[in-house]
Amino acid sequence: MRALHTRLQQLFPLGELTEQRPDLGFVTVPAAYLRPTLLHLRDREGYTHLVLLTAVDWLEDGQFQLTYLLSNRSSAQDLGLRVLLPREGASMESIHDVWPTAATYQRELREMFGIDFPGSPRLHEEFILEGWNDIPPYRRDFDTLKYARANYTDRPGRETHDPEQHMKQQLYPDGA
Amino acid sequence: MDFFAPDRSQYPAKKPDGTLDIDLASGKYLKLWQGPNHPGITGNMSVELTVCGDEVVEGKTHVGYLHRGFEKLMERRSFIQCFPIVCRICVPEPDFNEYCYAVAVEDLAGIQSPERANWMRALILEMGRINSYLMYLGGQAGALGLGVIGQWTTYARDLMLDRFEEMTGARIYHMFILPGGVRDGLPEGFEQRMEETLREIESTMKDVHDVMFHNAVFKKRTVGQGVIDPAWLDQYGVTGPNARAAGVAKDVRRDQPYLVYRELEFEPVIGHDSDIYTRSDVRRRDLLMSVDLIRQILAKMPRSGPLIADMPSMLHWKIPRGETYVRGECSRGEYGYYLVTDGSGFPRRVNVRGPSYTHAMALLERMIVNINISDVAALMVSLHTYPPEIER
Numbered sequence: 001m002r003a004l005h006t007r008l009q010q011l012f013p014l015g016e017l018t019e020q021r022p023d024l025g026f027v028t029v030p031a032a033y034l035r036p037t038l039l040h041l042r043d044r045e046g047y048t049h050l051v052l053l054t055a056v057d058w059l060e061d062g063q064f065q066l067t068y069l070l071s072n073r074s075s076a077q078d079l080g081l082r083v084l085l086p087r088e089g090a091s092m093e094s095i096h097d098v099w100p101t102a103a104t105y106q107r108e109l110r111e112m113f114g115i116d117f118p119g120s121p122r123l124h125e126e127f128i129l130e131g132w133n134d135i136p137p138y139r140r141d142f143d144t145l146k147y148a149r150a151n152y153t154d155r156p157g158r159e160t161h162d163p164e165q166h167m168k169q170q171l172y173p174d175g176a
Numbered sequence: 177m178d179f180f181a182p183d184r185s186q187y188p189a190k191k192p193d194g195t196l197d198i199d200l201a202s203g204k205y206l207k208l209w210q211g212p213n214h215p216g217i218t219g220n221m222s223v224e225l226t227v228c229g230d231e232v233v234e235g236k237t238h239v240g241y242l243h244r245g246f247e248k249l250m251e252r253r254s255f256i257q258c259f260p261i262v263c264r265i266c267v268p269e270p271d272f273n274e275y276c277y278a279v280a281v282e283d284l285a286g287i288q289s290p291e292r293a294n295w296m297r298a299l300i301l302e303m304g305r306i307n308s309y310l311m312y313l314g315g316q317a318g319a320l321g322l323g324v325i326g327q328w329t330t331y332a333r334d335l336m337l338d339r340f341e342e343m344t345g346a347r348i349y350h351m352f353i354l355p356g357g358v359r360d361g362l363p364e365g366f367e368q369r370m371e372e373t374l375r376e377i378e379s380t381m382k383d384v385h386d387v388m389f390h391n392a393v394f395k396k397r398t399v400g401q402g403v404i405d406p407a408w409l410d411q412y413g414v415t416g417p418n419a420r421a422a423g424v425a426k427d428v429r430r431d432q433p434y435l436v437y438r439e440l441e442f443e444p445v446i447g448h449d450s451d452i453y454t455r456s457d458v459r460r461r462d463l464l465m466s467v468d469l470i471r472q473i474l475a476k477m478p479r480s481g482p483l484i485a486d487m488p489s490m491l492h493w494k495i496p497r498g499e500t501y502v503r504g505e506c507s508r509g510e511y512g513y514y515l516v517t518d519g520s521g522f523p524r525r526v527n528v529r530g531p532s533y534t535h536a537m538a539l540l541e542r543m544i545v546n547i548n549i550s551d552v553a554a555l556m557v558s559l560h561t562y563p564p565e566i567e568r
Contacts, residue, residue, distance in 0.1 A: 018498075020499070020501075024500065048410040049410055050413055051503075051512065051529060052512070052527060054527040056499075056525040057525070067527075076432045099410075099412075100538055101412045101413045101534045101537075104533065104534070104537045128239060128567045129240065129243075130240065137245065137248065142248075144245070
């Protein structure tokens with residue numbers, strides 16, 4: 001993993017390698033260098049399998065992290081490429097031509113995080129949500145509880161117990 | 177490998193952006209929904225077909241019928257509270273969710289599970305694999321009109337559920353694998369009852385082999401149908417039996433051995449024709465390999481030793497900032513959990529990489545073109561997809 005990172009660093013301005021396990025590493029790539037890095041890894045280094053593409057919302061830093069996880073079956077190693085994007089108007093280059101299956105991931109990320117991938121096929125077709133008019137629901141600032149209270153009504157005759165109070169009542173019935 | 181080259185002159189032209197130019201008003205094409213309530217659909221999803229005569233010209237997978245936002249729900253729960261959620265992401269084979277999630281938490285928290293727990297985990301995962309394959313075989317035969325196979329395999333699966341019940345206390349959602357180990361060891365006399373169950377399953381599988389795999393209708397409708405080109409494996413992220421039936425021995429148990437698979441003797445089952453028949457046959461043989469693996473595990477596993485690592489109370493865990501990915505080979509292919517932590521008592525992000533995500537979306541939409549309407553169900557089932565993995 002270290003050797004691969006050294007080779008890649010000679011070609012692309014990569015960040016430090018985080019070695020989670022001997023067979024799994026993560027490295028940060030500037031958004032503009034993602035595509036050449038992916039193509040190099042796929043065509044020259046044998047990382048031919050796109051395991052997943054997903055996003056992490058770092059709300060406090062005002063950033064989205066996109067993680068492209070690639071796998072090399074012959075060397076049994078995985079490399080995760082992290083791309084940090086500003087949360088406001090987040091947009092990233094599409095890689096559906098590198099791996100056709102990425103189009104599905106990008107469609108989901110557009111819907112769930114509101115990250116735009118210009119040019120990706122069927123990007124604006126609804127993936128899971130129908131007629132959604134709130135902020136993208138997988139963002140950290142989307143409050144599921146508040147949304148549910150605003151849009152749905154409770155069934156009458158239903159009791160809810162706060163788990164902490166309930167356990168206290170069970171363990172110390174006389175309120176000790 | 178020779179592929180069937182269809183006569184595209186009858187089909188709609190492509191627009192510059194690659195989509196098909198389908199004029200529904202011409203009366204030549206018809207929209208047809210298969211699902212969400214349809215006997216020929218796998219679980220709660222649907223396929224929007226555009227047909228010309230009885231041939232499919234375009235298919236679009238629609239999911240979202242059971243979306244509960246599992247990944248989002250987990251961000252509001254402590255690490256141990258996520259357990260009742262993760263197992264529900266795949267109903268017929270929930271144990272892989274527990275295993276991958278538990279190991280991801282262990283990996284970030286620096287916990288080492290004891291050896292005996294690893295043997296128990298491997299045993300549970302192989303038992304779950306058998307259940308999942310039995311369900312698949314019933315569905316695959318049912319999609320082609322052989323209803324009786326489903327009744328036989330349900331019987332065999334029920335026997336395995338009994339073994340699960342006596343071992344874990346639950347039949348479907350076991351919640352038995354925890355970060356750090358497993359909840360309990362084997363009950364008394366388990367080995368003998370398991371051996372009886374395995375013999376019964378082998379006997380059922382012999383009948384299934386005779387009746388399903390030698391059936392003229394089944395062969396006629398599946399041989400040469402629904403071929404996955406080996407070149408698509410990397411493009412579409414195809415893993416598991418779908419890849420092995422195409423002649424590529426992709427098996428995480430062999431490629432990146434986890435748990436105790438280094439100490440077990442097995443060879444990944446592969447096929448070469450890559451059609452529906454081969455995929456069914458690969459799964460049938462893989463099921464029998466799991467039967468053998470369970471025998472090996474029961475013979476080799478230690479009977480004493482700790483089952484769970486020494487850890488602080490799970491109710492108050494805070495895990496340092498980090499990210500990891502853990503994978504295992506489930507009955508459908510590579511199952512993985514991507515877990516990000518931020519130093520708090522809750523996961524920052526959990527992403528489930530289910531094999532159905534790629535198989536039922538991009539791959540199915542590619543394969544469904546030019547097949548007959550009556551073969552859609554068989555093709556879809558042959559990819560062995562479970563919708564909750566797509567819409568976590």
